[in-house]
Amino acid sequence: MTMIKLNPLFTDNAVVQAEKDFFLTGQVSNKEEVQVRFGELDVKTTSDESGYFSLILPPQKYGTIGDITVKTELAEKKVHVQFGDVFLFGGQSNIEFKMADEAHFQAEKERVAQTSIDLFFINVPQVEYEDNIETIPSTVSWEEWKPINSETLAEVSAIAYYSMRRYKKKYPNRIVGIVNCSKGGTSASSWMSLDFLKKSKSLNQNILVPYQQAITGKTREEFDVKWNTYQAIAESYYSLRNQWVEGHPNLSLIDIKKKIGHSPWPPPITPYSFLRPAGLYYTMFKKIVPYTFLGVIWYQGEEDTQHGYLYEELLSMLMKQWRADLQAEVPFYIVQLPLCVDKPNHDWPAVRQAQAKIAENMKATFLVTSLDCGLPDNIHPPEKNVLGERIGEIIQQRYYSSSPTANVIAKEKDKIVIEIKNAESLKVTCEECIHTNADNFTVSIKKNMIEISVENNQELTTVEYAWSNAPIPALFNEVGYPVSPFKIECKDS
Structure with missing residues (x-):
């Protein structure tokens, strides 16, 4: 008897998108007729040479609930869905x-x-x-x-x-x-x-090529030894770190890592690793x-x-x-x-x-x-x-x-005007949150506009906000969303 295998998202209680055409795909025997019924909907298709079939079914209203029945000559599958x-x-x-x-x-x-x-x-x-x-x-x-x-x-x-x-x-x-x-x-x-990664010269050279070099010419046993060694190191490290956390409650993770080192990462790359491209x-x-x-x-x-x-x-x-x-x-x-x-x-x-x-x-x-x-x-x-x-x-x-994000709307040698989109006004929690290349500059904020001017005939070349790994967020729109960090090169290229 033939088996019907549907897209694994089609199980009982599946939520299917309402008011849009929706896909129903699956696997049966090759060149087999497939019938799909849902309420008054009754459609048929034929699987390809590999047994794969795909249907685009018409939109259903929100709240519609019922059974989709998929049937071939020798098998039937019923799934209870909701839209x-x-x-x-x-x-x-x-x-x-x-x-x-x-x-x-x-x-x-x-x-x-x-x-x-x-x-x-x-x-x-x-x-x-x-x-x-x-x-x-x-x-x-x-x-x-x-x-x-x-x-x-x-x-x-x-x-x-x-x-x-x-x-x-x-x-x-x-x-x-x-x-x-x-x-x-x-x-x-x-x-x-792999095909998409290969389309890009930079992604191919920086990701795929190093991966291939890392796995070429090695046996499964060699990969297993590397992996088991890493696992032992990781288990030992996390056991030690847990002891430090329990024994030194006043220390932050940063302080603890300064004492015992960073967690071991990444694991060794292998053809079986989930990290592989x-x-x-x-x-x-x-x-x-x-x-x-x-x-x-x-x-x-x-x-x-x-x-x-x-x-x-x-x-x-x-x-x-x-x-x-x-x-x-x-x-x-x-x-x-x-x-x-x-x-x-x-x-x-x-x-x-x-x-x-x-x-x-x-x-x-x-x-x-x-x-x-x-x-x-x-x-x-x-x-x-x-x-x-x-x-x-x-x-x-x-x-x-x-x-909210920054958008430059005007710039001169000694001044730049930045509009913060998706904001009507700005809340500033730190007056010194914006940095420039200049020694002396002033920042003026009105509604969602930021104007930065330099003094003493200096030239404004760079403006930055929150441009580090762990900056202090200091610019928010009126509903409390932080402004996206920005770095602006003021000179025209």
């Missing part, structure tokens, strides 16, 4: 970060226990490597969509939960679905195909597309601060790849990196600048600043509620569709 809004959350550890570890987990657990919130989620299994023989780790598997309640809240991405809870305040009667496709420690290059693209993302989403929330970049000069091209290429695979110009909401002093040799300002540029220049792309949501000594801030709420507000355009 609402679906969002894809992608990136690395701060998206992966679960509610179980979030600062307000117990309070939120009590909250959801008291009311039904019509929020559902599914976590894409974190398959690090697979071939026809093995899957790493061997214990991961797909689970069905689950409602968010007191029993399941611990498993949900904290950023996703808070942002969708905020989103539902505007649309309380809509069912909302969260798809979490993330993995800590990953570069954007892990989430792109294009790895998770094939083992995680590719498995869920095409699927219809209302938006993608992308929170990633920490790992790519080691080569920040590449990030604008990396992220723009990733977005093009994902939109091509999703077969839609789905909106992207880019969470800009918060402050962090971890890894001081890495270039956090360059990544933040790239994120702001892409939000400015690519269609249907929006920026969410988070400079006020980080901790200098902790790359994983345990409080996700403020940033999550901000993401939800920007998605629903409660105040603005994007966070």
Whole structure:
């Protein structure tokens, strides 16, 4: 008997995007007729030579609930679905970060226990490597969509939960679905195909070529020895660090790292590592597309601060790849990196600048600043509620569709005028937050305009705000969103 395998997002309780054409894809026998029924909808198609079939089905109203039946001559599969809004959350550890570890987990657990919130989620299994023989780790598997309640809240991405809870305040009667496709420690290059990486000369030379050089000519046994050695070092380090944390409660993580050193990272690169270029693209993302989403929330970049000069091209290429695979110009909401002093040799300002540029220049792309949501000594801030709420507000355009950014509207030899977009007025918490090349200069702020003038016939060449790995956020718009860091070269090129 033939088997019917659907896109793994199609399980019971699946949330399907309402009021948009939606994709239904799957695998049956080759050249087999497939019939799909949903209510009065009854359509047929034929699978290709590999058994793959794909249908684009017409929009359904919000709140529609029922069974989609997929049938072949010898098999039938029925899935109970509901139509609402679906969002894809992608990136690395701060998206992966679960509610179980979030600062307000117990309070939120009590909250959801008291009311039904019509929020559902599914976590894409974190398959690090697979071939026809093995899957790493061997214990991961797909689970069905689950409602968010007191029993399941611990498993949900904290950023996703808070942002969708905020989103539902505007649309309380809509069912909302969260798809979490993330993995800590990953570069954007892990989430792109080899073909897309090869399209770029710089990405090929700086990412693919070094990876190939690192794995060429080595055996599986050699890789296993390197990996086991690293694991032992990491376990020893974290055991020591935990002892220091417990024994020295007055010391910050920064102080402790000065005593015992930085955590061992990254692990050795191998052909089986989840950090390898294009790895998770094939083992995680590719498995869920095409699927219809209302938006993608992308929170990633920490790992790519080691080569920040590449990030604008990396992220723009990733977005093009994902939109091509999703077969839609789905909106992207880019969470800009918060402050962090971890890894001081890495270039956090360059990544933040790239994120702001892409939000400015690519269609249907929006920026969410988070400079006020980080901790200098902790790359994983345990409080996700403020940033999550901000993401939800920007998605629903409660105040603005994007966070405030700088735009130069006039510049002369001794003066520059900067407009802060997505702001009506500015709150300044530190008068000396703006820096220039000049010894003497004045800063005047009126509403959302910043005018900087130099004195003594000096020439203004550079203006900076929050241009460091861990700056103190000091400029906010009237609703409390931090202004994106900026560095402006005042001389015309």
